[in-house]
Amino acid sequence: MISIKTFIKPLIAGLLLAGVISCSDPWEEHAETSDTNLSVNLGEALTASAQTSEFGKLLTETGYDKILASSKTFTVWAPTNEALAQVEASALASAAAKKLFVENHIALTAFSSVAQQDTVTVKMYSNKYLEFKFGKVMVDANVIEADKYTSNGLYHIIDKALTPKKNxxxxxxxxxxxxxxxxxxxxxxxxxxxxxxxxxxxxxxxxxxxxxxxxxxxxxxxxxxxxxxxxxxxxxxxxxxxxxxxxxxxxxxxxxxxxxxxxxxxxxxxxxxxxxxxxxxxxxxxxxxxxxxxxxxxxxxxxxxxxxxxxxxxxxxxxxxxxxxxLLTTIIEGEEPFQFSQGDKRGNTFYREKEDPSGNIFNDIMIQNHRVNRFTIYYGASNLYTTTYKVYWRAINDIQTNTFQQRVNIGGFISAVDGSLNEPFAELPYTNVAPNVYEEVYVGEFELTLKGSGQTLVSLMAANSTSDGANTLSLDYLKLVPVIK
The missing domain is CATH 2.30.180 (FAS1 domain)
Known part of the structure; x- marks a missing residue:
């Protein structure tokens, strides 16, 4: 991609362009010759060319002759008169269609056929993106004459029109x-x-x-x-x-x-x-x-x-x-809750990064010594299906020497008064979390018969105890596996 300024004299134009792209033969050649196109703008050059005069007429009809006369720098891929004659009538059936058609041949800034890149993606005035393979092809049109310079850019003559495609x-x-x-x-x-x-x-x-x-x-x-x-x-x-x-x-x-x-x-x-x-x-x-x-x-x-x-x-x-x-399995990460039940227990809550006996790193949550019976962690599961689910967890008890219990509940509402869980539609049984068990554990199943309000809440509830060590909560992940009917 080359950015070109507006040039006053052909010789100055050639020198500046040569300075923008080192070792660029076409630019250097124009610095050494008197190309009459360098004294006219793109709109004038395309209209005057015997090969692209029909495209020049479209430029005038759509007002793009004036745009291509401005001080900005452009590249135009101009179809030959013969190529333009092959365009389907529907592509030029209205003023809007003609404008879009013309826009699909024009890009802001300059794209020479000489560059180190083989292919560049070009944003056209149509807001479409086309691929230019330098010196050869623009999309599926062959470049038959490249690098035709003017006072405000350059154009390439192509053997097929770039009719805009729908997205x-x-x-x-x-x-x-x-x-x-x-x-x-x-x-x-x-x-x-x-x-x-x-x-x-x-x-x-x-x-x-x-x-x-x-x-x-x-x-x-x-x-x-x-x-x-x-x-x-x-x-x-x-x-x-x-x-x-x-x-x-x-x-x-x-x-x-x-x-x-x-x-x-x-x-x-x-x-x-x-x-x-x-x-x-x-x-x-x-x-x-x-x-x-x-x-x-x-x-x-x-x-x-x-x-x-x-x-x-x-x-x-x-x-x-x-x-x-x-029917995808739902994985709920323990360290990603959205709410807790009553009381501020941040001092008792630990987000941990651990390594299991196999050397695998995992993250989990553990809440200890909070002294609240049935303390609860809340999670969301919005994309469940209406079927039976088998529930598994991995819950690591690697600090205590005693076994504690916790349970999973499905659905229900969180009390605005104390944050407790109300009316879950499924309460899985309390399940032991024994010390140093790293395997996945099956904890029960539930059936979801109707999706709606109160159906997407998943919660992990501690034991009904205020005793330290007895009401611990721990969770690496929950796995909800849908059953095909």
Whole structure:
């Protein structure tokens, strides 16, 4: 990337440009010759060129001839008249389309064909990002004449127009009337999956589409409207979308049918976007989603492949994610509580970094000698499924010589008066925490039949005792393992 000033005289221009890029032959050649283009701006040069005069007409029609006459520095990849004649009429069907088309050929600052980098990603005036392989190719157009200098930049003549492509979100929007999954994704403009979504949407910047998190999918998964990153996205045809959501639906029971449908759909589609563009020939047999779900792939079920400006969409005739991998185990780290029950016991609370007998480092929490019966630590678990869960813990008792007991409770409400737990829907039995046991221990099971208020609280409760050593709490982690029905 080269930054060029505005030049008064051709000779001065050439010398300055040569100074910006050392050992750059094209710049040095222009320092030694009298190139008449250096006395005209980019708009004038492109309009006057016999090869690019039709593109010059588009510049004038869209007002970009004036922009390219300014004192800023630009690079233009200008299609030949023959290349422009091959552009589909839809790409130039309106004033807005023509403007976007022209913008997709112009970049601010200068990009010469001579540089140490082989490829650079260029932000165009269209806000799209295109790859320029120096001296050879801009996207899939060949550079037939490079480094044509003018008073305020340079242009390269290419053999194919750079017609702007939709990004993934624009493609999804275009399919909303014919594809059920696309329609649902658009609905997430108005639906908040989590309470934080409304906060993010309120902070969205209107008019700056790449960074406006106006959709719950953008907020919680990936912003498929962002041109700066590349994604791979799997869009299910209606039959596959129905099959996947119906298999998941029994595990997403909520207070109403509409709410159940919303969350079933979300937990189906959230695992179908990946933060890189993967060519079809490089697709593995399994991808792991942002949330840890293993998504198996079969090339034979890809109905369509669409290359877009910020990645690739694969339309899937079938994509089946087994429930065994879809229903993720919930891990709750002991050292990450959000609240405690009554009394300030910070002096009795220890966040520890320890090493187990195998040499593995772990972090946990231990609360000792607090002298409060049934003292409780609270955790959240918002993404549980409506099914039976088996519960395991690793709780390390490495300081006391005696065994103590603690229990896990599921659901309920925290009293605003004293911070105690009220109305849990599952109370697992008190379980011994014997000295120096580092293995995972099974502590019971519970069934979640309905998701809603009071269902996402998980708590660890001490013994009903005020005696030191008897009411200790310790937790490395809790593991909630869902059972497939």
């Amino acid at each position: 993934i979100w624009e493609f999804v929007q275009s399919k909303a009337s014919t594809n059920a999954m696309s329609a649902y994704l658009i609905d997430l403009n108005e639906i908040n999956i989590y309470s934080r979504d409304s906060v993010q949407k309120s902070l969205a910047l209107p008019g700056i589409y790449a960074d406006s998190l106006t959709n719950s999918y953008f907020t919680n998964v990936y912003n498929l409207n962002n041109e700066e990153n590349k994604y791979t996205f799997f869009l299910l045809e209606d039959g596959s979308f129905v099959t996947e959501t119906e298999r998941l639906r029994p595990y997403m029971n909520r207070i109403s049918e509409d709410s159940t449908t919303t969350y079933t759909n979300y937990f189906t589609v959230r695992d179908l976007a990946f933060h890189k563009a993967i060519a079809r020939e490089n697709l593995p047999d399994t991808l792991v989603s942002k949330f840890g779900v293993k998504v198996p792939l079969n090339d034979a079920t890809i109905a369509e492949e669409i290359q877009l400006s910020n990645g690739v969409v694969y339309v899937m005739g079938k994509l089946e994610v087994p429930l065994a991998t879809r």
